[in-house]
Structures are given as structure tokens and as C-alpha cells.
Amino acid sequence: MTSTVSSAISMTMSDAAEVLKGSGAAGESLEVRGVFKSFGGLKAVQDFRLSLPPAALYGLIGPNGAGKTTCFNLLTGVYRPDQGEITLGGKSLIGLRPSEIAFTGLARTFQNIRLFGELSVFENVKLACHLRTTHSLAGVILRSGWQRAEEAAIRERARALLQVFNLHDRMDESARNLPYGDQRRLEIARALATGPKVLLLDEPAAGMNPQEKKDLRKLIREVRDVFGVSILMIEHDMGVVMDLCERITVLDYGVPIAEGTPHEIQKNPKVIEAYLGKE
Amino acid sequence: MTALVIWQFLWPFGLIILVPVVLGAIGGSAWRVFWPLALALVVGVLMQHQVRTNMDAYSSKQILDVGIAIILAVSLTIVNGFTGQFSIGHAGFLAVGGYVAGSITYYGSFALFGSAGATLGTMSGLYGAKEGAAFVTGGEGLFLFALLAGGLIAALLGVVVGLPSLRLRGDYLAIVTLGFGEIVRVLIQQTPQVLMSKDAIAAAKPLSVPLSVGGSLGFGNVPKYTSLFWVYAAVVLTLIFAYRLKQSSTGRAMLSIREDEIAAEAMGVKTTYYKVWGFAIAAFFAGIAGGLYAHTIGISLSPVDAGFQKSFDIIIMVVLGGLGSISGAAIAAAIVTYLPELLRTPDTLMKFAVVGVPMLVIGGALLAMAGKPDQGPGKKRGHDPRAFPRAVIGLGVIITGLSILAFVAKRFGINLSDYRLILFALALIVMMITRPQGLLGVRELWDGALYRPLRDFFSARRAEGGAA
Ligand SMILES: Nc1ncnc2c1ncn2[C@@H]1O[C@H](COP(=O)(O)OP(=O)(O)O)[C@@H](O)[C@H]1O
Ligand SMILES: [Mg+2]
Numbered sequence: 141m142t143s144t145v146s147s148a149i150s151m152t153m154s155d156a157a158e159v160l161k162g163s164g165a166a167g168e169s170l171e172v173r174g175v176f177k178s179f180g181g182l183k184a185v186q187d188f189r190l191s192l193p194p195a196a197l198y199g200l201i202g203p204n205g206a207g208k209t210t211c212f213n214l215l216t217g218v219y220r221p222d223q224g225e226i227t228l229g230g231k232s233l234i235g236l237r238p239s240e241i242a243f244t245g246l247a248r249t250f251q252n253i254r255l256f257g258e259l260s261v262f263e264n265v266k267l268a269c270h271l272r273t274t275h276s277l278a279g280v281i282l283r284s285g286w287q288r289a290e291e292a293a294i295r296e297r298a299r300a301l302l303q304v305f306n307l308h309d310r311m312d313e314s315a316r317n318l319p320y321g322d323q324r325r326l327e328i329a330r331a332l333a334t335g336p337k338v339l340l341l342d343e344p345a346a347g348m349n350p351q352e353k354k355d356l357r358k359l360i361r362e363v364r365d366v367f368g369v370s371i372l373m374i375e376h377d378m379g380v381v382m383d384l385c386e387r388i389t390v391l392d393y394g395v396p397i398a399e400g401t402p403h404e405i406q407k408n409p410k411v412i413e414a415y416l417g418k419e
Numbered sequence: 420m421t422a423l424v425i426w427q428f429l430w431p432f433g434l435i436i437l438v439p440v441v442l443g444a445i446g447g448s449a450w451r452v453f454w455p456l457a458l459a460l461v462v463g464v465l466m467q468h469q470v471r472t473n474m475d476a477y478s479s480k481q482i483l484d485v486g487i488a489i490i491l492a493v494s495l496t497i498v499n500g501f502t503g504q505f506s507i508g509h510a511g512f513l514a515v516g517g518y519v520a521g522s523i524t525y526y527g528s529f530a531l532f533g534s535a536g537a538t539l540g541t542m543s544g545l546y547g548a549k550e551g552a553a554f555v556t557g558g559e560g561l562f563l564f565a566l567l568a569g570g571l572i573a574a575l576l577g578v579v580v581g582l583p584s585l586r587l588r589g590d591y592l593a594i595v596t597l598g599f600g601e602i603v604r605v606l607i608q609q610t611p612q613v614l615m616s617k618d619a620i621a622a623a624k625p626l627s628v629p630l631s632v633g634g635s636l637g638f639g640n641v642p643k644y645t646s647l648f649w650v651y652a653a654v655v656l657t658l659i660f661a662y663r664l665k666q667s668s669t670g671r672a673m674l675s676i677r678e679d680e681i682a683a684e685a686m687g688v689k690t691t692y693y694k695v696w697g698f699a700i701a702a703f704f705a706g707i708a709g710g711l712y713a714h715t716i717g718i719s720l721s722p723v724d725a726g727f728q729k730s731f732d733i734i735i736m737v738v739l740g741g742l743g744s745i746s747g748a749a750i751a752a753a754i755v756t757y758l759p760e761l762l763r764t765p766d767t768l769m770k771f772a773v774v775g776v777p778m779l780v781i782g783g784a785l786l787a788m789a790g791k792p793d794q795g796p797g798k799k800r801g802h803d804p805r806a807f808p809r810a811v812i813g814l815g816v817i818i819t820g821l822s823i824l825a826f827v828a829k830r831f832g833i834n835l836s837d838y839r840l841i842l843f844a845l846a847l848i849v850m851m852i853t854r855p856q857g858l859l860g861v862r863e864l865w866d867g868a869l870y871r872p873l874r875d876f877f878s879a880r881r882a883e884g885g886a887a
Contacts, residue, residue: 216685218681218685237684237689238681238684238685239684239685239686239687239688239689239690242684242685242686242687243687247685247686248685250681250682250685254679254681254682254685255678255679255682256674256675256678256679256682256683257678257679258674258678258743258856258860258861259671259674259675259678259861260868263671263674266668266671267668267671267672267674267675267683267686267688268686268687269668270668270669270671270672270686270687270688271686271687271688273668275668277669277696280663280664280667280669280670281660281663281664282451282452283451283452283663284451287667290668291667291668294668312867312868314868330686331686333686334686334687
């Protein structure tokens with residue numbers, strides 16, 4: 141692949157590979173089995189299961205309140221499952237703190253954008269590179285050679301990522317001053333900066349106009365191709381989901397009611413019922 | 420001539436300064452370790468030297484107060500500004516550092532030198548040592564050790580106070596920190612009388628000796644080592660450290676917690692770890708400031724120093740300066756410490772109008788000239804060509820307001836300094852309404868982004884000119 145004007149990623153494949161060097165985008169699969177979660181009496185998620193192979197692009201859909209975001213929160217350690225198994229590359233994620241899960245290789249975006257608003261675009265991405273640094277506080281105080289080398293590496297990596305996402309000319313702007321669509325893309329860039337194996341996108345197209353949605357489709361596909369990460373995506377826009385996703389899981393009232401290719405899902409009577417109600 | 424005098428003070432340090440210069444020349448990384456120390460020494464010596472030549476006793480004490488306030492404000496910035504945990508008991512750490520250091524030098528001097536008198540070297544004591552004093556003395560070594568010990572004990576307590584911040588948020592955490600300050604205050608009140616002689620110390624139970632710090636009677640007998648040298652050397656080191664922290668990946672991790680804790684954790688930031696570190700670092704520097712305060716001439720440590728009143732003063736500095744801004748906190752610390760003095764001299768304050776009124780006029784004119792926010796390249800979100808004129812007018816209003824206030828006060832014979840706290844409260848309210856992020860926000864004085872309003876103003880003007 142070469143860098144083209146029409147491409148959403150404005151960098152060559154080799155450039156991008158350089159950016160992600162040493163971030164461990166190696167092929168590892170995410171396995172979820174029998175995960176339950178209730179909030180008081182509300183059974184938010186019941187028997188959620190998923191098998192996400194390396195470099196896959198899967199979708200998670202369902203009506204509002206079906207428990208999709210809760211699934212993401214369970215995967216990333218914001219909530220602890222009542223029962224069930226979650227493993228990444230064979231390593232269990234149950235009971236780990238969200239920061240440890242991020243270190244293991246699971247990164248996410250948020251349905252209600254959660255950027256570091258006062259910090260600049262550049263700093264948002266630089267921060268996400270922090271988890272792979274190893275220098276100590278003493279290194280910070282003394283400005284040790286190692287600390288400065290790591291800071292330089294962070295700057296380079298963050299700059300390259302922003303170039304990939306075409307955000308580099310707004311690098312010094314406060315994140316909160318970006319237009320909405322750019323904020324969504326910055327969240328993806330920030331998540332990628334953590335060096336993930338699996339990327340969870342929570343309604344990335346929400347609030348975008350048709351042109352932005354079209355660009356986003358291209359962007360997501362290229363992120364998967366270029367960076368080699370697996371992507372699990374929650375999305376309401378069926379155009380985006382059906383176009384991008386190889387397989388789709390459908391949640392309804394916290395229960396996975398169907399799983400399959402977009403074609404299978406579209407024809408599944410249970411899915412139609414969940415979305416349109418019983419005839 | 421002055422250069423010669425300064426050299427007389429500096430030459431013994433020559434080696435310490437020369438070493439990093441040489442290292443820097445050969446390109447060693449050790450330069451980065453040593454230059455802050457060298458700068459601290461030079462600034463300290465310059466400040467100390469100024470006292471002997473230019474300043475009267477009163478002014479030098481004020482400059483010293485400003486220095487200590489800067490250390491306190493910058494240290495609180497690390498908790499409240501960087502990690503965003505709202506601590507309102509910071510004076511507790513100041514008191515702990517002060518009492519620990521004071522007790523060490525006071526009783527340590529008895530043990531080591533036989534009496535509690537300070538043995539001042541050239542660089543110690545607010546008004547300097549006597550003619551012919553030794554260049555450095557053992558007493559100063561003890562003082563330095565005591566400062567560090569006070570800082571470290573305060574840092575330990577910082578960890579203890581920081582731990583609840585892992586479970587508590589916002590108001591609840593603030594109440595815990597408030598409680599901490601009050602506990603320190605009450606505990607100090609319970610301490611026994613200061614032991615005034617060698618015999619008294621010998622007669623007392625050994626373990627109770629260091630705790631005999633005077634209770635509510637205060638602890639005024641601490642040897643008076645603190646000088647502009649020590650204070651401003653500490654100011655320089657505190658500022659450099661805080662800035663290095665802020666510029667580092669670790670500092671960004673702290674700032675991200677303040678911005679959005681959930682997102683920070685999701686990006687791999689160990690939020691609990693950094694929150695506790697924030698408390699520990701802030702407490703360390705507050706403890707150092709406390710130690711410097713305790714050894715200042717004319718100061719008698721008292722339990723009140725741990726109280727809410729004192730904590731509130733520090734919070735005002737941090738909030739006015741801009742939560743997260745090191746230079747903002749330092750500037751606000753200087754203003755808040757110096758303002759009461761200005762309020763005592765209404766004549767000086769009235770002269771402020773000379774600056775304030777033109778600022779109002781110029782600001783008004785610029786505002787009239789400024790384009791609308793949706794014109795030209797200022798169209799991007801967050802760009803407003805009117806922000807700069809507004810800032811000028813805002814500052815003008817404050818400065819002119821102060822001089823009008825001084826005029827009115829003089830006219831009716833009101834002593835403005837009696838109303839210091841009301842004025843600060845008012846300033847805080849006005850700030851929260853007009854510029855809630857504080858003077859500099861999260862930026863530093865030298866950040867380009869701080870001057871964006873200026874750029875927006877001129878770029879909008881240029882765009883208009885081009886269109887016409
Ligand atoms: N922390 C929580 N406490 C209580 N109820 C929750 C919590 N988080 C989510 N829920 C509930 O769980 C259900 C699923 O929510 P969510 O996962 O956000 O749905 P969606 O599929 O729209 O993302 C909703 O009924 C929501 O109210
Ligand atoms: Mg949701």
C-alpha cells in the first residue's frame with residue numbers, strides 16, 4: 141500500500157509499521173466465555189461469549205441498553221464479572237485493574253468521548269505511550285539519559301501516530317477545542333498509542349455526518365490492516381457495521397441472541413424481532 | 420564592585436559550579452543533575468548578598484516570606500493542580516516539617532554543641548552572620564539534615580493521607596485532608612513544654628525529649644538559621660523539580676488523572692500509584708518549607724500553623740494562579756504574600772491607576788477593533804479574537820479597582836489591611852466567575868499556547884485587512 145490522497149491514513153505502510161515497532165501487535169486472540177454481570181437486580185450481561193482471532197474486525201450490536209458498553213467495561217476491567225472467563229493470548233484478565241489490562245494489550249475508546257480536554261492533542265497521545273516506559277521518578281528529577289531517551293521515543297511515536305491520523309497540524313491545540321469528528325479520531329489514535337493487540341471502539345461513528353462516516357469506515361479498516369490489531373466495534377449505524385465487520389454478535393437485554401456473518405445476522409429472525417419488535 | 424563582592428561569596432562554591440560547567444562542555448549527562456544545584460547556589464548567594472547591601476530588615480523578611488510561600492504554593496500545585504485531588508489540609512505538612520526540623524536542630528544542638536544557639540556561617544541567618552564567621556559551620560549541617568528529615572517525615576505522612584484518595588473522591592477526600600490538618604494541630608497542642616536547659620533535658624525521659632515542642636505555648640527557641648540563601652536555593656530547586664515533573668511522562672500521567680481518571684486508567688496509567696506519589700512529593704516540599712519557616716527569625720512555631728486558615732492561604736494561591744500552573748502558583752504566591760503590605764500603604768496603591776487606566780482605554784480600543792469570533796481564521800473552535808482585548812481590560816479593571824479602593828479607603832480613613840481576607844474572598848469569587856481556570860490555567864508563563872489570544876487577535880485583524 142502506498143500513501144494516497146484518498147487514503148484515510150496519510151502514511152505509508154512501512155512508516156506505520158515503524159511507528160508500532162515494539163508495541164507487541166503480535167497475533168493473540170481474545171477469548172470470552174460465560175460472562176455474567178448484574179447491577180443489583182438488573183441482569184445487565186448474561187452468558188456473554190466471544191472469540192476474537194488476531195487481526196479480526198468484529199461487531200457488537202444491539203438495541204440501546206442491551207449491555208454492549210457494559211461488556212466493554214467488563215473486558216477492560218472497569219467492572220469485574222460476577223462469573224466467567226476472559227483471556228487474552230491465554231492470560232486471564234479477570235481481577236486485573238484497567239491499567240494492567242491496558243498494559244496486557246486491550247485498548248478502548250468511549251461512547252461519551254473521554255479525552256484529556258485541557259491537555260493538547262499531542263499530550264493526549266504522548267500520555268498513552270506512558271505505560272510502556274520504564275524510567276523511575278529519580279530519572280525524572282535528574283533528567284537521566286534513559287529518561288530523556290524514553291521521552292524522545294514517546295514524542296516520535298506520538299508525532300507519527302498523529303500524522304497517520306492526519307491530526308498533526310492541530311497537535312498543540314487543547315483536545316477539547318477539536319471538532320467532534322476529530323475528537324473521535326483522536327480517541328482512536330490515543331488508544332492505538334498504548335500498543336494494543338485488541339482495540340475496542342464504542343460507537344465510533346456516533347454523531348458523525350455521512351462524509352465523516354465514510355472516512356471513518358476507511359480509517360478503521362486501514363487501522364486493522366496496517367497495525368494488525370483486532371478490532372471489536374459497537375456501532376448503531378448498520379451501514380458501517382455491515383460493511384466493515386467480518387462477524388457480528390447481537391445482544392438483547394444482556395443476552396447474546398445471535399452470532400454470525402453480516403449476511404447471516406441480517407436474515408436472523410431473532411435479530412429482526414429484537415430490533416423491530418414482535419409482529 | 421558588586422561583582423567582586425558576589426565573587427567573595429561564590430568562590431568557595433566555585434568548584435561546585437565549575438564541575439557542571441566543565442561536564443556540560445564535555446557533554447556529560449551529569450550536567451543536567453548539577454546545573455540546578457549550581458543555579459540554586461548562585462540565586463541563593465545573590466539573594467543573600469542583596470540583603471546586606473540594599474535591603475532593610477523589614478523588606479528582607481518579606482522577601483523571605485514570599486520565597487516560603489512560593490515553595491508551599493508550588494508543592495500544593497502537585498496535588499491539587501497535577502493529580503486533581505483537592506487537598507485542603509496542606510498546612511498540616513508544613514507544620515509537621517517545621518516541628519520535626521525544629522526539634523532536630525534545637526535538641527540536636529544541645530546534644531552536639533552544648534547549647535541551642537545557632538552557629539551561623541556566611542550564608543545563614545536572615546541578617547547574616549557576624550564579621551569573621553566561619554564560612555560553613557557544623558550547625559548548618561545539622562540544619563540541612565533537619566530540613567531533609569522534616570521533608571521526609573512529611574512525605575511519609577503524605578502517603579498516609581494520600582491512601583484515602585484511592586477510595587474517596589472530591590468533597591470526601593477534601594474533608595479527610597482537612598481532618599488531617601486538624602489532627603496535626605490538636606496533637607501539637609498536646610505536646611509538653613520545651614526543655615530549656617541541658618539539665619532539664621538530662622532529667623527528662625529520653626523518648627519524650629524530641630516531642631517537647633511547647634504545645635499551645637509555641638516553639639520559638641529553634642535556632643534561627645533560615646536565610647534568603649537557603650530559602651531561594653530551595654525555591655529554585657522546587658521550581659525546577661516541579662517543572663521537570665510536569666514536562667515528563669510521569670507528570671502527564673498525573674495531569675491525566677485530573678482530566679479524566681477513568682480514561683487515564685484505561686490508557687494504562689496506574690492512577691492509585693500516581694495519586695499517592697503526588698501527595699508524597701507535595702508533602703515533602705511543604706515539609707521543607709515548614710522547616711525553613713521554623714528556623715526564621717521572629718517566628719515562633721505554633722499549632723495554628725497546621726490549621727485551616729494557613730491551608731486556605733495556600734489554596735488561594737494555587738487557585739488564583741491556575742490549577743496546574745507552576746509559574747502561576749509562584750506569581751500568585753508572591754502577590755498574595757505581598758498584597759497585605761501594599762494594602763497598608765494606600766498611597767502606593769493609588770499610583771496603580773497610572774497603569775490601570777491606560778490599560779482600560781487601550782483594551783477598550785482593541786476590543787472595538789477586534790473582529791467577531793466567526794471571522795477569518797479565528798473561526799476554529801476556541802479561537803476568539805476578542806479574548807486578548809478582554810484580558811487587557813480584565814487586568815486593567817483589577818489594577819484600577821485596587822487604586823480606587825485605596826483612594827476610597829484613604830478618604831474615609833479605612834485600614835484596608837484589616838479587610839485582607841474579604842478582599843481575597845472577593846478576588847476568588849470574581850476569578851471563579853470570569854476566569855475559572857485561574858490566572859494561567861494549566862499553562863506556564865512561557866507556554867506559547869498562553870498567548871494564543873494575542874495571535875488570534877492579530878491573525879483575525881490581518882484576515883480582515885486582506886479581505887478589505
Ligand atoms: N454502573 C451501573 N450501575 C447500574 N446499572 C448500570 C450500570 N452500567 C450500566 N447499567 C445498566 O445496564 C444496562 C446496559 O447498559 P449499557 O451497557 O450502557 O447499554 P448499551 O448497550 O446501550 O451500551 C442499562 O440498563 C444500564 O442502565
Ligand atoms: Mg453504550
